[in-house]
Every structure is written in C-alpha cells, then in structure tokens.
Amino acid sequence: MNPRVLLVSNRLPVAATGDAAKPLRTTAGGLGTSLKGVHESGNSVWIGWPGNMELSPEAAENLNEALQEKGFVPVDLTPGDLKDYYDNISNGVLWPLFHYLIHQLPYNAKGWETYRNVNMKFAEATASQYQAGDLIWVHDYHLMLVPGMLREMLPDAQIGFFLHIPFPSSEIFRILPWREELLKGLMGADLIGFHTFTYSRHFSSSLVRILGADPEVDRVSHNGRTVHFGVFPIGIDVHRFVQQAHLPEVKEMSQRIRRQNPEEFLALGVDRLDYTKGIPRRLLAIERFLEKYPDFRGRFRFLQIAVPTRESSPAYNDFRSLVNELVGRINSTHGTMESLPVHLLYRTVDANELSALFLAADIMMVTPLRDGMNLVAKEFVASRVDGNGVLMISEFAGAAAELGESLLVNPYDIEDVADRIHEALRMTDADRRARMSLLAQRVSQMDAGTWARSFISHLASLTEGRQRVSFDTIETIRQSIKAVDSLLFLVDYDGTLTAIRDRPALAQPDAALRELVLRLSNLHRGRFWIVSGRHKHDLETWFPESNVGLVAEHGLWMRVEGNWTQVIEIDVSWKDKLRSIMASFAERTPGSQVEEKTASIAWHYRMADREFGRAQAKELRLHLLESFSNLPVHILNGKMCVEARIQGVHKGVATRRIAEMTKHESVLAAGDDQTDEDFLDLLPNSISIRIGRGHSKAQFRLHDPFELRALLESLASGEQNGE
C-alpha cells in the first residue's frame, strides 16, 4: 500500500465560487494540473488556500463540506495576510528575484513577518492532518519556510519540497535579506526537487556561500541530518492533450481559425500576462520581422492569449499598458485595410479553444526571459497530433533543457528572434515533422504522472534508508561478533576513539585508550587497525608499538610491521598552484594556518576569530571550487578547515589492501564522518558502526566515542576471558 501524501501548496486547485449550490470551481494552472493525478488516485490530502469570498453562513458550510468531500483542507488567509505574504513578499520580491529581474524589486520590501506567520499557518494546518507514515510534499516559493517549521513540529516526518520556478545563481540569491532563513527553511526537508540541473547547482552554491555548508552533488548534511536534492523535470498530462486534440469539435474549431485566411501564417503566444514571459520583446521581434521581411505583411498574424494574473499589483497593471501600447504601434504601422498583424486577447480560453489554437498555429512562440519550466511548450507539442508546427523556445526556460529539437532563441536578441520567425516559416515540411516527432517522444516520456511518482518514490525510499540504520545496543553488536572466528578491526581515530577537540594536538590518546589499543592489537582472533586522516607522524608518536596497524592521511600511507609504505603513487604538482592562495588567506586571517600533507593541503582557522574565519572559509572554498575545477582534487569543508585533497585517495583504498592481506572472516568498522563511509561496508558481512549523528550506511549507531570504547573494552575482556 502506498503511503498517504499530504500535498501543500499556496492555492488549492479549486476556488470558492460564492454559489451555495455549486460552491467550487476548478482553477487553471501548471501546478494544479500536474498534481491532480496524485490527488485523484485517492490517497492524499491537499492543504491550501481556496480563495477569499464574502460567503453567507449557508454557502460557507456548503463550501467546507465540498472541500472535505474532495480531500481538500483550506487554510484561511486574511486580506492583510494576502497583501504582505502573497503580493509583497512572494510575488513582489521572491518571484522577480528568482527570475533574475531585480529591477522589479521594491526599494524597501515590507511583509516578511507576515510571510513567516502565514508559512506557520500552513505548517500548523499540515501538522494537524499528519499521521505517522504519511509523506509530506510542500510546493513552491510561497512556502519555503514550511519544511523547517514542520521539522520542528514533526522531527520524524518525511518531508519533500519542490520549487516550480528557477533557483537563481547564488550571486542573485544572496541579495535577499532573508537568504539564510529561507535556506534553513528548506533544510527542514529530506528531499528538495528542481526542474533542471542548473537550478540544483545554483542551490548548491548558495548552500556553500550562505550557510558555509559542504554539499555533495545531490545531498548535504545539516544539523546531523542529510538533506537530498535532485532534478525532477515536471511534465504534463499528455494523454489529456492528445485526447482533446482528437475531439471533432476541436478539429473543427482549429480549421475555422485557419480558414479565416488560408494563405496567412499564424504565430501563437499563450502566457499569463507576467513580465517574466517576455511578451514585449516578443512583440518587438515581430515588429522587426515585419520590417525586415515586408513580403510577409498581410500574410502573417500573431495571436497572443494574455491570461489576467495578479491584477492587484501595480507592477502588473503598468506592464499591461506597455503591452497594449506596443500592440497598437505595430498594428498601426504594419496593418493593412484587410488585416492586423497582432491580435491580443486579454482573457483565458477554455481547454478546447486552447487545443484548437495549438493545432492551428504554424509557430508557437514561447520566449520567456526566465521560466522555471514552461508547460505551454510541452502542451503545444502534445497537442500536435498532426505532427506539424514549429516550437520556438527561449533558452532561459527550463523546458529548453529537454526540448533540443525546437528553435532555441535568446529572447533578448530581438534581431535573431525576428530571423528565427522567418526561418520557421521557411522550414521544409520534412524538417518540421522530424523535429516535432522527436519532441513528441520526449514530452511523452516524462508526463505529469511520471514526474509526481518519481518524486514521491524517491522521497519514500529515503524513509526506508532511515529505517535500515538501527540504533542497536552494545549487547546486540557483541552477540553478532561472538560467532566470528577471525575479525579485522578498522577504526577511525578523531571523533571515533577520542572526542573531537578544539585543537588537533589536544586529541592525543589518554593512558586508558593506549592500553585498550594495545590489548586489541594483541588479540588472538583479531587484528586492530587505526584508520585516520592524520599525518603519519602523529600516529607514530602516539602508537610506536609495531603491532598496532596504522593507516594515515586518509589511506595514502599504511604501517605494516613497523614500516610505512605509500599505498598508491600520486602526482602532487597541483599543490604548487594552491599553496600561494592558501598562504594569502592565512596572512589575511590572523590565527589561521596552512598545513601540508603528502596528498593534501589545508587551511585551518580554528584559532582565528570565529565569524571572520567562517566568512573567509566560504570565500576560499568558492574560489578553489570555481578556479580549480580542472585539477584532480576534492575541495572539502572540514571541521574548521578548508582542505584540497587529491582524488582517488580515500580510506577505502588502504583498507581494501589490508583486507586482502589479512583475509579475516569479518570486519568490525567504526567511524564518525563522511571519510569513514568508504570502509564501513568493506566485506559483505562487515559489522559497521557510526559514531554520532549524520547520514550513514552503517548498521549500528553509537552515541559517542565513550560508547564505542565500552564496546571495545568488553570485546577485549571477553576475548581474554575466553568467551
């Protein structure tokens, strides 16, 4: 049985009508259509705002009943909430900024407190519906704090978040006064989804720059948890658009549109009248096309459906006037007595009309300045059941990443868009059909259902991962080891055998630990190895006894029977390039220092001013990541240090060598951080232990080094007592 899903979005896909007899109407919109399938499959609850209406008590009761019956939970928002949370912050700041249109930002944005409070209303409404085992899926930029709030209320819940708009470059994102709070809000999720790899990469650089985090390609550690992120390009309900395009009334309507002037070419635009959608520049390109290719005057018509949107905002009203003005200018200059080149309809069209328009168009112009995905492009392709038509798409729409066979344009390059309109009109029938057939294949591969299912199953799989790590007792571990004849111990040092100290030199072993390590190194049925990232000099000083197995520098060196050998040959010429940069950071940051090992070079700021050190670390890390991405090194965010370490050297390399050499029946492996994950599952029957928090593939978890030492003590004594 699939888990129940709690969908959370700003708007519900239905709105109140105010009519007591028919209290709900369906609303149009990309998000609504894409999630409809999940909701209609029956095992979900959808939490959102149903729109505001002055309702009589009877109508209000009917509305609530109708919502409940359909699995919708309303979140009530006051007019004050809507002004600040929806108009001022979500649409006044986040929307333009995430679309790179920073000239649209107000000088002094107001309403952040309300944004936070409304996010809390959504979080509380969601928590009140939550039952153990549910998955929670929060949507879009209106609700970016909700995952963090839910994490506080429901620490064990499985929470997903999907962003429908672009995630901008960190240089743009960091403009936001609430950048840190927003990122931390998202960090409450277990899985964060984006439409494209570019958005995911931008998000990851913001984590580095703003939170000082150390993300991997698809995950990041935050407060002892792992937050995953990934790419889930949204799709459309292909089946519905295909079916609609085959309806006789749609075909007939489409022929009627064409018959008005059979010789005329028809270009089409369908967008909300939003300044991100590129309508003014599209009109300028059409004007240029008519100037440059006058033969097409009287033979070319552009029809723009401009759907009313966010009409309460002055920015949108000014924008509407600009569009009207441009349309007037083009029509008065290039119109003839018989026809006008631009036809603007400021309204919605119904689903059948939309399909008919898609079918009638010679060119579909999708030229936003930025767009998270753009569903209209995909809907056009799915509707072209006749295999004809040309799709022109902006390279700044997420959909461009998937629809490579379309005509890709830069919407800011008016001259080029004008030429591409000409190219589209002159394209051969064979070329047009070949492109459309490939586009149709792509669009049907990832439809709305596949998109939703793939996000939900990924989210659910993370739950399974979490359950697999059991928090078992020392006794259980002892019992599983009892039956094993020969055991190889592979144990990390800092954070595993000793607590992490402020200064590495303070973590030298106390007498009890030294004595324990020596006893374990003399065990009859086992062999004990310390597997550390430290310099071999430290380990050698603390454990000079040759029967203690030592691995230093994350697997580059190992000491066998008292002799150090380098496990693999490496090229370290890259270190010269980094040394001077690290040295200049050390000079500029009092108290910090550079440490060099054979395969790595690190800048430590433990002794520097905390705030300044952290800011410098972010700067250094970004600089190294961006400037040296071609070098064979990993740039790592260590505990109070930034480290560049050669690729291909990790604890797994040396421990594999040891396992081959010693041929023990089983392995007991323990570690406390990411570098230890490489040897936790060395043999199929390894007994693996994670010390402390954080994502791990370990089977067992102990709280701290003291618990591990208690376990090792009991193993050493048990062995001595002949258990």
Ligand code: GDG
């Ligand atoms: C956001 C992101 C992302 C439009 N006019 C009519 C009509 N529509 C339907 C379209 C389409 C939807 O509305 C618009 O979706 P888009 O994707 O094009 O754009 P946004 O509304 O900005 O959506 C966007 C999307 O979220 C999903 O993640 O792709 O990038 O900005 O379905 O067909 N439908 C009808 N009449 C109209 O007049 N029936």
